[in-house]
Amino acid sequence: MDILAKERKVKDLEKQLSELGNSEAVEKIKLEIKRYKEKEMTKLTPWDRVLLARHQLRPTAMDFINYMSQDFIELHGDRLYRDDMSIIGGIGTIEGQVFTIIAQQKGKTLEENLVRNFAMPHPEGYRKALRLMKQAEKFGRPIITIIDTPGAYPGIGAEERGQGQAIAMNLLEMSELTVPVIAVVIGEGGSGGALALGVANKVLMLENAIYSILSPEGYASIIWKDASLAPKAAEVMKLTAYDLAEFSIIDRIIKEPLGGAHFDKEKTYLDTKNAILEEYYKLRKLSPTEIHFQRNNKIRNFGFLQRFNYENLGGIKR
Amino acid sequence: MNSISNTLNKRKQLKNNLKAIREESPFIKAQRMDVPEGLYEKCPSCNRTVNMKSNIENDYICKHCGNHFRMRAIDRIKYIVDEDTFVEKGLGYITLNPLFQDGYEEKIAKYKKETNLDDAYIYGYGQIYGQQCVIGVMDSYFLMGSMGSVVGEKVTRSFEYAIYKKLPIVIFSASGGARMQEGIFSLMQMAKTSAAVAKHSKMGLLYISVLTHPTTGGVTASFATLGDIILAEPGALIGFAGPRVIEQTIKQKLPEGFQTAEFLEEKGFIDIVVHRKDLKRTLSKLLAFHRRPN
Ligand SMILES: [Zn+2]
Numbered sequence: 001m002d003i004l005a006k007e008r009k010v011k012d013l014e015k016q017l018s019e020l021g022n023s024e025a026v027e028k029i030k031l032e033i034k035r036y037k038e039k040e041m042t043k044l045t046p047w048d049r050v051l052l053a054r055h056q057l058r059p060t061a062m063d064f065i066n067y068m069s070q071d072f073i074e075l076h077g078d079r080l081y082r083d084d085m086s087i088i089g090g091i092g093t094i095e096g097q098v099f100t101i102i103a104q105q106k107g108k109t110l111e112e113n114l115v116r117n118f119a120m121p122h123p124e125g126y127r128k129a130l131r132l133m134k135q136a137e138k139f140g141r142p143i144i145t146i147i148d149t150p151g152a153y154p155g156i157g158a159e160e161r162g163q164g165q166a167i168a169m170n171l172l173e174m175s176e177l178t179v180p181v182i183a184v185v186i187g188e189g190g191s192g193g194a195l196a197l198g199v200a201n202k203v204l205m206l207e208n209a210i211y212s213i214l215s216p217e218g219y220a221s222i223i224w225k226d227a228s229l230a231p232k233a234a235e236v237m238k239l240t241a242y243d244l245a246e247f248s249i250i251d252r253i254i255k256e257p258l259g260g261a262h263f264d265k266e267k268t269y270l271d272t273k274n275a276i277l278e279e280y281y282k283l284r285k286l287s288p289t290e291i292h293f294q295r296n297n298k299i300r301n302f303g304f305l306q307r308f309n310y311e312n313l314g315g316i317k318r
Numbered sequence: 319m320n321s322i323s324n325t326l327n328k329r330k331q332l333k334n335n336l337k338a339i340r341e342e343s344p345f346i347k348a349q350r351m352d353v354p355e356g357l358y359e360k361c362p363s364c365n366r367t368v369n370m371k372s373n374i375e376n377d378y379i380c381k382h383c384g385n386h387f388r389m390r391a392i393d394r395i396k397y398i399v400d401e402d403t404f405v406e407k408g409l410g411y412i413t414l415n416p417l418f419q420d421g422y423e424e425k426i427a428k429y430k431k432e433t434n435l436d437d438a439y440i441y442g443y444g445q446i447y448g449q450q451c452v453i454g455v456m457d458s459y460f461l462m463g464s465m466g467s468v469v470g471e472k473v474t475r476s477f478e479y480a481i482y483k484k485l486p487i488v489i490f491s492a493s494g495g496a497r498m499q500e501g502i503f504s505l506m507q508m509a510k511t512s513a514a515v516a517k518h519s520k521m522g523l524l525y526i527s528v529l530t531h532p533t534t535g536g537v538t539a540s541f542a543t544l545g546d547i548i549l550a551e552p553g554a555l556i557g558f559a560g561p562r563v564i565e566q567t568i569k570q571k572l573p574e575g576f577q578t579a580e581f582l583e584e585k586g587f588i589d590i591v592v593h594r595k596d597l598k599r600t601l602s603k604l605l606a607f608h609r610r611p612n
Pocket of ligand 1: 385
């Protein structure tokens with residue numbers, strides 16, 4: 001039984017609850033729900049987390065922004081081609097501190113998703129993000145990026161306008177920024193499309209978010225030639241927040257309520273906001289040079305390898 | 319005192335050992351691709367059979383249609399770098415299996431044996447018609463030239479070496495993208511290599527990126543498209559998403575010539591499409607234009 005089936009069961013119990021007026025029975029079922037959640041929803045498999053990360057009711061980037069910043073002003077366009085709606089960017093204050101916030105936005109309905117392109121950005125989206133980050137750097141403003149995308153959009157227009165070049169440019173320029181950058185993975189962190197907003201001083205991740213090189217479906221269809229083995233792929237890919245924290249790819253896990261973020265959205269928003277601010281207050285103490293160094297030092301150490309050192313012996317002539 | 323002289327002696331001995339390795343390097347024999355007369359292969363572009371030996375003598379270019387065949391990294395270095403000037407750097411990297419994937423170690427061992435490389439990338443110092451540079455080449459015969467931790471580290475190192483020596487760098491890319499078996503570690507190599515390009519660029523040094531068939535995925539979306547000057551070989555497939563993925567997403571056939579080097583030149587993402595026979599001359603000219611007064 002995966003997490004969605006368990007959730008249906010909880011919903012079912014809650015429905016029964018609303019139908020009953022009798023307080024004794026209500027208490028009994030309430031207790032049952034609580035017990036069930038504690039028993040069944042605390043130990044999640046990686047595939048459960050994939051399902052939660054993609055959950056219909058999961059809060060989107062805009063929900064987080066609206067909660068964290070009441071005066072957010074959205075800025076549009078990359079000044080080159082058009083405004084990509086799958087990435088939103090703008091300026092707002094959180095607890096009195098002005099931030100540039102850039103986020104990948106999923107839609108909640110099908111119509112909205114068609115406008116947002118299922119949060120799969122085109123090159124112009126990444127170029128808009130870069131423009132806003134450069135702007136933030138100019139005014140010494142810290143940056144928050146919110147990551148939630150299945151990946152960069154694979155389409156004709158995207159390729160014609162240089163999807164690869166746009167992502168590469170973001171990676172290069174983000175490594176050079178001298179203002180603090182905090183990235184938060186709130187749902188799906190899909191491959192290069194996610195990393196293009198993820199070169200940060202601190203990378204935070206919601207407990208049930210995922211971050212991977214490609215989707216479990218894609219992995220299963222390439223390795224085992226069968227996309228239906230995605231649950232198994234999720235298991236071996238090491239894409240959960242806990243795995244990534246163990247690898248030091250991310251810096252901090254933000255706990256979610258039992259059953260996923262959508263069971264208690266307010267609490268998720270509050271915890272996320274607090275985590276971001278806490279990291280920011282630590283980074284605020286560093287000078288621009290130190291900020292630059294901290295980020296680059298972190299990036300430089302990515303990798304898992306070993307080496308026999310021949311370097312100081314002059315190399316091999318071929 | 320004693321311990322210092324001991325270390326020095328040890329180092330001397332190591333150096334001598336390495337010299338011996340260098341002189342009878344197995345690579346030198348391996349790279350002389352010796353194929354018997356009677357071998358033929360089919361040209362993927364015009365579907366005609368070509369004699370492999372004459373094809374190699376013709377720099378891996380189909381004599382019927384001019385299709386550029388893929389080149390092994392070592393052949394590429396022999397072809398581009400002046401004789402006896404190449405010194406390989408960054409040896410001895412060991413690819414590990416961070417996610418404990420089944421069969422990955424065996425795969426790596428097999429490719430290591432076949433290609434005589436540590437991983438899908440080699441780099442070192444070399445001269446191109448007398449122009450000094452750092453040269454790096456990806457090998458698409460090594461697990462599709464995919465970028466894992468070792469490739470990412472070596473690419474980064476090649477930029478750092480170029481910074482240290484204040485030299486321009488030329489990188490030939492040929493890659494299927496990031497290496498899935500290393501998962502998130504492969505993804506992070508994109509950030510690492512791109513950051514290395516930035517550091518090299520900030521020193522005012524030249525980076526020429528040469529895209530060869532095929533360059534896709536994580537390599538396109540990192541260091542390969544960040545060159546000051548970007549060259550490509552004719553007909554090379556270059557793109558972020560693979561053509562099959564795009565076709566599945568948009569559910570229609572892709573137009574003829576989509577994602578080729580010529581297409582990207584038309585769209586403004588490549589400076590020049592250069593025929594392989596002109597490549598060395600073009601590179602040396604570009605390097606000469608950027609030579610710095612000593
Ligand atoms: Zn041909």
